[in-house]
Amino acid sequence: MAIASIRPAAVAGQFYPADERVLRMQLSELLASAVPLEQVAPPKAIIVPHAGYIYSGPVAAAAYGAVLPLRSQIRRVVMLGPTHRMAVNGFALPAAQSFETPLGRVAIDREGWSELQQRPDLTVDDRPHAYEHCLEVQLPFLQTVLERFTLLPVLVGDASTDAVAALIESVWGGPETLIVISSDLSHFHSYQQAQCQDRETVDRILAMRSGLGHEQACGATPVNGLLRTAARHGLVPHLLDIRNSGDTAGDRNRVVGYASIAFCDPVPHASKQH
Template identity: 35%
Template sequence: MSHVRRPVVAGLFYPGHPEVLRRSLDALLQARPLLGSPPRAMVLPPRSQARAGEAIASACTLLQGCASQLRRVYLVAESPYTGHDDAPHFDGHGHFQTPLGRLAVDQQRVAELVDELGGFTDDKAHDLEHRLEAPLPYLQRTLHRFRLVPALLPVGAARAATRLLQGALNDDEGLLIVVDQPESTLARRLEAEAATRRLTCQPVTEAEHGRPLALSFYP
């Protein structure tokens, strides 16, 4: 079994050529000002660069100011590939691959969460699901030394979702990213948990219709 999770949407959601991808991301990120404090959590849409690149870049650009503080990025999404249990499905690969290089998985933290939450590793689901891959190139251009904690949830797994979100938000050296639409059930669970912690929600809205495309939560 491979220890690297290979990209499945390179060339579809974002350019597959490393230099083209680098230039396109830098153009998106450099067009946005570095203002405010870094977020504790974000909701990013599982969309292509063509459809949501500006919104994702707007949310991610503030991460450039906290690159030295973050050791882990928790990537969480719902997926139909996990089945119907109420437990998180963690990635068991050692790395995630993108055209910009490999990102290491924090296997120690994954093992801790498997024990704490009753979850398990499920490489097959992660190989099939593209959602967690979508924001990776943006993170590679804004952060530097960090490890991934990738987790997929069965659709509607309320208990597992709540416990996983709480565990990620309790990590002072971690950033939580929910990869879903802002109006999704999982995003609303994060909003509710953020409200109990008195985090401020800031939407990134669509220019044409004013609909939120991404959310950031600040202390």
């Protein structure tokens, strides 16, 4: 049963439109309106927020716009995000062999799915994935900016930075693989307090300093692992957008912070002419 099972969309109609045409229109508008703080080379990895599209969609679009030049190159997307609804020891893969959204189905990367099961700290369990939004909300963006790709969706629970880094390293792949870390920043502070705290968090990420806590980023555990692995591969982080729900669609009394960050190969310096 697990071989043919489908993980249906759980938050369509809540976090993003359930109607295919409306969803495509919203994604098109978000991507067209995204103006990143920095123009970057196509990234190997991205950190993107995972709230409802009216809140974090404009920030996420900056990262997915950076991925667009890789449209025909990326064939596998590895997604890591935190568990919001069910505690997980280590990591959880779904038993389901495809994820469905209003834009269609995305097949699981069977080879990577099988290989990760060799890890003693990983379980195969559909339950943590069933109602989890943090990975699902990334899929319509990916289905829009990429042509055809398989998916390796990993929920990260109680795990060390070393363990996350080792897992990411094992699925790093080549230029055909994109790593997506799903994480919001601070939660439910005042607008100004969030701006200050989130800027400090982003500065830490840009300095490639792991050790983030969950009060700084709900996806701190996978973010810390990515920072460790990205540093090992010599990638350079670039801030594409940083805002909070008070900037997009919410009031400014209790806000949630969002950032999009791209990790790219360093750009070689042109030789100076004398």
